[in-house]
Amino acid sequence: MNPYQAPLKDMQFLLEDVFDAQNTWQEIPELAEMVDMDTATAILDEAGKISRDLVHPLNRSGDEQGVVHQSDTIITPDGFKEVYQQFSEGGWVGLCGDAEYGGMGMPKMLGILVDEMGYSACNSFVLYSSLTAGAALCINAHATDELKQTYLPHLYSGQWSGAMDMTEPHAGSDLRGIRTKAVPQDDGSYAISGNKIFITGGDQDLTENVIHLVLAKLPDSNGISLFLVPKILVNQDGSLGEANGVSVGSIEHKMGLKASSTCVMNYDNAKGFLVGEPNRGLVCMFTMMNYERLAIGIQGLGNSQAAYQMASEYAKERLQGVAAGVKPSGASDPIIVHGDVRRMLLTIKALTEAGRALSVYTGKQLDLAKYAEGDVQAKAKQYVGLLTPVAKAFLTDRGLDATIMAQQVFGGHGYIRETGIEQLVRDTRIAQIYEGTNGIQAIDFLGRKVTGDNVATLKMFVAESVEQLKALQHTSDADKQAVIIRLESLVEVADYINDNKLSQPALINASAVDYLDAFGFALYGFYWLLMADKAHGHSDSEFAAQKHYVAQFYMAKLLSKSDYHLSQVKAGDESIMSMPADLF
Amino acid sequence: MNPYQAPLKDMQFLLEDVFDAQNTWQEIPELAEMVDMDTATAILDEAGKISRDLVHPLNRSGDEQGVVHQSDTIITPDGFKEVYQQFSEGGWVGLCGDAEYGGMGMPKMLGILVDEMGYSACNSFVLYSSLTAGAALCINAHATDELKQTYLPHLYSGQWSGAMDMTEPHAGSDLRGIRTKAVPQDDGSYAISGNKIFITGGDQDLTENVIHLVLAKLPDSNGISLFLVPKILVNQDGSLGEANGVSVGSIEHKMGLKASSTCVMNYDNAKGFLVGEPNRGLVCMFTMMNYERLAIGIQGLGNSQAAYQMASEYAKERLQGVAAGVKPSGASDPIIVHGDVRRMLLTIKALTEAGRALSVYTGKQLDLAKYAEGDVQAKAKQYVGLLTPVAKAFLTDRGLDATIMAQQVFGGHGYIRETGIEQLVRDTRIAQIYEGTNGIQAIDFLGRKVTGDNVATLKMFVAESVEQLKALQHTSDADKQAVIIRLESLVEVADYINDNKLSQPALINASAVDYLDAFGFALYGFYWLLMADKAHGHSDSEFAAQKHYVAQFYMAKLLSKSDYHLSQVKAGDESIMSMPADLF
Structure with missing residues (x-):
């Protein structure tokens, strides 16, 4: 390997x-x-x-x-x-x-x-x-x-590290219930007391200090505030001083990510400093959350890429069976001759490369949101809001798909630790869960980002994408139309949900994951046409050919997944909501 | 828990x-x-x-x-x-x-x-x-x-155990290349020499003896024969005698199934006894393989059931967020109020219970194939052939889906070893791979079982199912028709593939997994209507209601997956086969 x-x-x-x-x-x-x-x-x-x-x-x-x-x-x-x-x-x-x-x-x-x-x-x-x-x-x-x-x-500089201390045993997706307390001190600091769980990098032996960003409640307040709580206090001159009242209770034993510490953190009157306004901690934390959500999407992307490399290399080397239509002789072919193996590899490749396009595009919007001005900046902020939950959920769901498919290419060898592909499955699985589960991302997407502004941002995004598609020079009208139809259906269904969200309060929660998937598969169609078009005439003709083949595979095989997921949304929430809880 | x-x-x-x-x-x-x-x-x-x-x-x-x-x-x-x-x-x-x-x-x-x-x-x-x-x-x-x-x-009696010794490092899905040799001895036995890998239960400390069924080649033959090779030789009087030349080289370190030994076996002139005719070992082994393939399907089923129990119980106990349409108050609801959680649980439940119906039905056909006579027996044998690869692949693929979805219901707690759900994911993953990967099952299904007899068995099975559906008393015509359409589409597409399999030799391999999935999702629709109909008027009215609700969920939400997978088959193999191998 x-x-x-x-x-x-x-x-x-x-x-x-x-x-x-x-x-x-x-x-x-x-x-x-x-x-x-x-x-x-x-x-x-x-x-x-x-x-x-x-x-x-x-x-x-x-x-x-x-x-x-x-x-x-x-x-x-x-x-x-x-x-x-x-x-x-x-x-x-x-x-x-x-x-x-x-x-x-x-x-x-x-x-x-x-x-x-x-x-x-x-x-x-x-x-x-x-x-x-x-x-x-x-x-x-x-x-x-x-x-x-x-x-x-x-x-x-990497001398100190950072951690994000949000979850408590009874407050995960729903942070309202956190119990960690912050009591104001005479010197303007706060005394933090409580416990957190699932703190990634809560402590380690890599850096001299760990800077915790801790969500806690001020006395007599139900609002949540954000505090900077260093593991070791910093002196006026910037040197490290005394230990703060921050300690690791235990670490979790997990399915994967075994070299990453996941800590139970205890704060015993730890000295903390308010970040942002009191009771506005969640808003501040969301700055970090959005960054982390995109980063976790990138985890899915990086794992897909690694899975593809491992599986495609294995498929070109592993000899087993003979190509269809060829009479069995003594010599076996590499398994990449088999349609089913190619199907799996092409699926991973198509989803990974479109995922990279989504990532770079979202990164570009983050840059424009930060540095540009006026309308460009305003629009970029809207797009960052729209695309961040998609990038987080869709990239990590496809990350699991990719690693599972790659493991399947390895056959029995994929289940053995030695080949490394099973580690990738275990390591990538968490990305669908942490930084807000993918269900939470989907509800954020459909409930806040798509219907929250009465579908205005989505309509702008789709209109712009349709314009871009129409302007492509080396793409067939049929292909353009196939993607345009899907994008416009997404708007139509979003309008329907927006119109009915008050009368059917469970509709968003029950439809969100399928809606996000429908959006993702349509969007990837857009990116594939864009990439194949831009690769046309590329100085590396093999590179251009590769983009052409994979785009054609995407259009023939994967784009229609958008229809399937949208049909799920259209099937409504009645069959999901009607069974009484005690019959589960 | x-x-x-x-x-x-x-x-x-x-x-x-x-x-x-x-x-x-x-x-x-x-x-x-x-x-x-x-x-x-x-x-x-x-x-x-x-x-x-x-x-x-x-x-x-x-x-x-x-x-x-x-x-x-x-x-x-x-x-x-x-x-x-x-x-x-x-x-x-x-x-x-x-x-x-x-x-x-x-x-x-x-x-x-x-x-x-x-x-x-x-x-x-x-x-x-x-x-x-x-x-x-x-x-x-x-x-x-x-x-x-x-x-x-x-x-x-369980005093001795059995093992199935097929795979060698270079011969997994393709057994033609095995190198283990069997040399005839004067006493009518054979001297077996060679190595095997991935031998489940190849040795352990649970039983006095391990009886290996080993595939090996006779001298100057490319045919494969089957031999019974005991770990410890058995004396004439049935008592245990000397150790045979069978030893464990090492055990594999795996993603899961950590308490099951997966052995590298070495045979050094081990005494073996021919089972069945010379060079007909694969045919004999297939008796065991078919049994094991169904059993491994049942692994997927059992794991789905366990995952459902864990996740549904957790969802009824874990308090987080409030039901949609209810104003957020201090008190959190159990997460089973959330549409997305219900969607996941209903999906697991619907697939598990239909999977159990497929399993019992296939078991019934195995009994009829063994014990019945005449036409009944002949038909049962055809159905066993048709349904065994489906049961193996579809039940185990849904087993992974179920455990992954159940893990998602647990949120962050699902990634921690303590809750046990991540072990179920790791343990069930192998079921999609061993006893013939699910890709191999699908190719067996579409290539041998569906088109191998020019679609005759499938047509008989579908016609019989359609008759049964039509006869149901408490099922709407619309529901019946929805399943019938899918079953008949499967026949139509099978005819198309059968007609074109010679001119498009890669078609079966490239379409097989989607075809099997299309069949599975349609078949489960049949089983759900059957179950809901038979539950009508059940003495336990909650039981009847539950079957009704889940059947309605299946019809509204999951049956159409059959269309999606069939559309994949219809999209052909060109986009899969055309990219040259070196561009992967």
């Missing part, structure tokens, strides 16, 4: 030919001075090498060894500490961080491709830095200048 | 009301003297208790502890040996075994329900007895009287 190879050509193609990164960046002063396509290419190249040579070698051994909780320390598997230090020193943790505080100021459109490589190489490893970047984003957006000065440079 | 509870009412309903077990058994002299509904009920009741009280408690600890290979011994987890002995002494290993050799002679129609309970309770445990029963079936069908006398009583 060859080591992981970053799909650099596909990544550059999306940036350069499909989503026009160069012009996008040049039009934004903050980005124009930091990055152009040459810089981006160099960064991707370097990230590919690090992912392959440093991070990927930790993947299997990290799974075997796992994190260990010993007295009050979390011990990460062999090699994690050394590689994390090299990774940090390379500036990768702060890649998209604010340059004012020591970040590298790179656009998200580029950053998510680096994230993808990390997740392809080792899920557990990259979670530590991903949570750190997310925490920094939240602090940068909502904290005081003093907190930013104190914490951001150390987070971007 | 409550322990496992066997769904006895559902099982009795299928036997008694849906598939008329009592009359079926009374018409067959061999069965009439062994079993009636009272006996069957008593057996199910007792099997339920054993599964809950003896077998299920081994499940979690068995996963944690795993099997250990120490010098030349395989050590099963604590408790396995004691429980296996009790299980054997209860006659459960020989439940469906030939009464002439000490089996209990029970019908398969009943036996598969006992199998289901075992798989719900502990996959790893029940594999040891399932392989033994399968080996006994093969020996009973093909071996000499002398071998039967020597081996069957000890297999049925």
